[in-house]
Amino acid sequence: MLFGKIMSYPRFVSVLSIAAAGCLAAGCATSRSADSSHAGAPDDATQAMFDYLFANSASSDSVATKATYCVGLGTRPDLADPSPALVNALASEARTTVVPASQCQAGTQATDAAGQPAMIFHVDPVSQSGGNAYEYRAGYYEGNLGGGTGHYRVEFSHGAWHVSPIGAPVMS
Numbered sequence: 001m002l003f004g005k006i007m008s009y010p011r012f013v014s015v016l017s018i019a020a021a022g023c024l025a026a027g028c029a030t031s032r033s034a035d036s037s038h039a040g041a042p043d044d045a046t047q048a049m050f051d052y053l054f055a056n057s058a059s060s061d062s063v064a065t066k067a068t069y070c071v072g073l074g075t076r077p078d079l080a081d082p083s084p085a086l087v088n089a090l091a092s093e094a095r096t097t098v099v100p101a102s103q104c105q106a107g108t109q110a111t112d113a114a115g116q117p118a119m120i121f122h123v124d125p126v127s128q129s130g131g132n133a134y135e136y137r138a139g140y141y142e143g144n145l146g147g148g149t150g151h152y153r154v155e156f157s158h159g160a161w162h163v164s165p166i167g168a169p170v171m172s
Helices: 002-006 009-026 043-056 061-066 084-093
Strands: 068-075 078-080 098-100 104-106 110-112 118-128 133-143 146-157 160-165
Touching: 043 068, 043 084, 043 118, 043 133, 043 146, 043 160, 068 084, 068 110, 084 098, 104 118, 110 118, 110 133
Parallel strands: 068 098, 068 118
Antiparallel strands: 068 078, 104 110, 118 133, 133 146, 146 160
């Protein structure tokens, strides 16, 4: 009863609204979409990881150049979309269309929103190992018998990001 007298309903709503607005402005939201700084990795390190996957997937060139590349952060099936800036940077360098993972389906075959063949690339920064190095779990999925995943180290040295596998990737 005392709480009710001290904190009238209109004042409580005003205080709650101000706190919620401050939290949103400070980035307290729990949604993972458009958050490419997952595990503290910068966009350019994550871009290097995606570029490495694009160049080193076991898919044939004919499939890879015709398929839409769908990019997501995290692990399948719970992928978050990277920031629009990262998607645009990847699209400017890729040989094909690049879209956020939310625009694709992973069934017996990966497809884009139009039902055309796609490859779903997933990158999950798991830790920082040193000031300029990050470890990732990353891979791609084309369909039931087409995909791969591995563990990678992305390190900044000599003015660029360099990707190296940690152990052998698993391919199907």
